[in-house]
Amino acid sequence: MCGIVGYIGREEAAPVLLDGLARLEYRGYDSAGLAVFSQQDGLKVVKAKGRLKVLADMVQGGRTIHGTVGLGHTRWATHGEPSDVNSHPQVSASGRIAVVHNGIIENYVEIKEFLQAKGIKFVSQTDTEVVAQLLEYYYEGDILDAVSKVLSRIQGAYAFGIICADCPDRLIAARKDSPLILGYGEGFHFLASDVTAVIKYTREVCYLEDGEIAVLTADKATVYDAYLQPIEKEKHHVDWEVSAAEKGGYEHFMAKEIMEEPKAFRDTISPRIHNGHVVLDNLNIDGAYLEQIDKIYIIACGSSYHVGVVAKYIMEKTLRRPVEVTLASEFRYCQPLVTQHTLAIVISQSGETIDTLAAMREARRLGARILSIVNVVGSSIARESDDVLYTWAGPEIAVATTKAYSTQLALIYLITLRFAELLGTIEQGEYDKIVAELLLIPTKMEQILNNKEAIQYFASIYFNHDSVFFIGRNIDYAIGLEGSLKLKEISYIHSEAYAAGELKHGTISLIEDGTLVVALASHTALFEKLMSNVVEVKSRGADVIGLTVESKGDEMKKTVDSAILVPDTHPMLVPSLDVIPLQLFAYYVALMRGCDIDKPRNLAKSVTVE
Numbered sequence: 001m002c003g004i005v006g007y008i009g010r011e012e013a014a015p016v017l018l019d020g021l022a023r024l025e026y027r028g029y030d031s032a033g034l035a036v037f038s039q040q041d042g043l044k045v046v047k048a049k050g051r052l053k054v055l056a057d058m059v060q061g062g063r064t065i066h067g068t069v070g071l072g073h074t075r076w077a078t079h080g081e082p083s084d085v086n087s088h089p090q091v092s093a094s095g096r097i098a099v100v101h102n103g104i105i106e107n108y109v110e111i112k113e114f115l116q117a118k119g120i121k122f123v124s125q126t127d128t129e130v131v132a133q134l135l136e137y138y139y140e141g142d143i144l145d146a147v148s149k150v151l152s153r154i155q156g157a158y159a160f161g162i163i164c165a166d167c168p169d170r171l172i173a174a175r176k177d178s179p180l181i182l183g184y185g186e187g188f189h190f191l192a193s194d195v196t197a198v199i200k201y202t203r204e205v206c207y208l209e210d211g212e213i214a215v216l217t218a219d220k221a222t223v224y225d226a227y228l229q230p231i232e233k234e235k236h237h238v239d240w241e242v243s244a245a246e247k248g249g250y251e252h253f254m255a256k257e258i259m260e261e262p263k264a265f266r267d268t269i270s271p272r273i274h275n276g277h278v279v280l281d282n283l284n285i286d287g288a289y290l291e292q293i294d295k296i297y298i299i300a301c302g303s304s305y306h307v308g309v310v311a312k313y314i315m316e317k318t319l320r321r322p323v324e325v326t327l328a329s330e331f332r333y334c335q336p337l338v339t340q341h342t343l344a345i346v347i348s349q350s351g352e353t354i355d356t357l358a359a360m361r362e363a364r365r366l367g368a369r370i371l372s373i374v375n376v377v378g379s380s381i382a383r384e385s386d387d388v389l390y391t392w393a394g395p396e397i398a399v400a401t402t403k404a405y406s407t408q409l410a411l412i413y414l415i416t417l418r419f420a421e422l423l424g425t426i427e428q429g430e431y432d433k434i435v436a437e438l439l440l441i442p443t444k445m446e447q448i449l450n451n452k453e454a455i456q457y458f459a460s461i462y463f464n465h466d467s468v469f470f471i472g473r474n475i476d477y478a479i480g481l482e483g484s485l486k487l488k489e490i491s492y493i494h495s496e497a498y499a500a501g502e503l504k505h506g507t508i509s510l511i512e513d514g515t516l517v518v519a520l521a522s523h524t525a526l527f528e529k530l531m532s533n534v535v536e537v538k539s540r541g542a543d544v545i546g547l548t549v550e551s552k553g554d555e556m557k558k559t560v561d562s563a564i565l566v567p568d569t570h571p572m573l574v575p576s577l578d579v580i581p582l583q584l585f586a587y588y589v590a591l592m593r594g595c596d597i598d599k600p601r602n603l604a605k606s607v608t609v610e
């Protein structure tokens with residue numbers, strides 16, 4: 001989604017803004033722009049469709065555009081095609097007010113017509129230009145007052161950065177339903193979509209809440225509520241290193257992040273296992289509460305939803321309680337059966353996915369208690385939850401999630417174990433066995449990664465296929481969903497995941513000579529059943545890659561064309577090992593097809609529009 005960065009201080013703003021935008025590139029975008037103010041040149045705006053490099057070249061890395069205050073933006077088109085004119089910053093007709101925006105203004109048509117009736121001409125198709133023009137309309141010498149009037153008139157989601165040439169000693173920030181942070185420094189301040197844009201310059205940040213407005217000068221940051229009353233904001237110290245958001249010698253962030261999975265998994269579980277016992281410090285849920293719940297709802301999107309599908313299998317089996325997993329984008333519109341006895345587990349890497357956030361708010365309105373699993377500290381979902389458990393994966397930059405997915409799974413195991421203990425639905429021996437195996441997962445992940453060339457070899461055999469089917473049963477099916485998504489999103493190969501038993505009910509008609517099928521059979525209890533499905537697709541000409549645990553390897557090799565083996569582990573934990581070869585397979589296939597792996601077409605890292 002769009003990336004925003006604003007700087008006010010004593011340095012030349014343009015190079016700082018370009019650097020911040022480069023760090024936000026991972027969010028996904030199709031055009032970029034800058035607005036910088038100087039006394040000589042006034043408010044200068046430069047915008048370009050395409051990669052940030054096009055913009056950076058236009059301004060020679062920032063050397064041709066001077067001034068110590070400015071805004072930068074990477075746009076992910078919603079209203080109006082990607083083009084120079086639709087890029088942000090959008091400026092008012094007089095050219096004195098510039099706005100960068102992430103989100104969607106829902107009533108922009110009505111406001112546009114109102115302004116057009118007053119004779120105001122529009123040059124772009126964007127909803128953001130409407131905001132710039134409306135600001136100008138309300139502006140009577142006090143930009144904060146104009147901002148406040150505009151905010152009370154518009155509907156929708158927004159994070160804004162605003163600059164006015166009449167008062168270039170300040171930047172204005174405002175948010176509702178789209179993330180925006182402030183960064184504090186000695187003699188400078190930032191506004192930005194997320195911490196990665198500012199971490200090189202400062203580790204002191206605050207997270208704006210919905211309805212808040214901030215006025216930044218070089219030396220001061222004042223935050224106001226919606227009624228323009230100043231409020232105190234808590235500052236947060238960001239403790240991860242700048243290098244965590246850099247490639248560190250890898251060709252792609254995705255490759256780096258896959259290699260980081262053992263560490264991320266270890267960092268997420270180790271501090272939460274004390275002497276063989278799961279301790280979830282931030283979880284204020286006890287046995288009495290769990291005893292009276294009627295249902296666990298798991299709400300998420302994309303890969304986080306796929307973690308939810310694994311969780312449903314694991315939790316229902318272990319807790320003997322109904323668990324429903326639902327896509328956040330559907331939740332609000334399906335009249336969900338939520339009561340005051342419902343626990344909603346909300347899963348999100350970014351903590352800002354708008355559908356997940358909205359579904360979470362709806363679940364709360366209906367009475368549910370919210371437990372969230374989030375990676376980005378201080379994000380909206382984390383802040384609005386009753387309980388939050390952080391995945392300590394560090395920043396994830398590649399659009400396709402890998403280490404965040406793995407750490408979300410890690411927390412699902414820990415929550416399941418803790419709940420099972422509180423509910424008394426697990427034998428001590430079984431509990432101990434799972435905890436012991438859990439601690440071995442990072443080492444087993446390393447074993448798989450040490451042998452990644454084998455996956456690279458399989459990718460070299462199969463990368464030319466145009467259509468792939470992932471089949472599995474039970475949690476193997478859940479992992480297939482993720483393997484399939486990973487492959488399609490970065491390699492653009494058409495790919496689907498099916499519960500293997502469903503093949504005969506339609507899909508098998510698509511299997512023909514040379515169709516690639518990835519058969520997941522690590523859930524050993526269903527190994528034979530899955531292998532029958534493999535025989536069915538093989539006899540119709542499919543090429544089959546099989547994935548199973550080492551102890552079933554010899555048996556599988558008799559039937560499949562290529563076999564990928566992962567170390568044996570407890571059945572509940574198999575997804576954490578299976579997913580790694582599937583992520584590697586998607587990565588190498590995309591590499592061989594020459595795809596833009598870290599920034600796949602049309603995708604954004606943090607989806608902050610519905």
Ligand code: F6R
Nearest residue numbers: 302303304348349350353400401
């Ligand atoms: C796929 C991927 C997406 C996200 C989805 C939810 O690789 O990353 O499917 O999982 O957009 O995002 P979060 O977890 O940030 O809510």
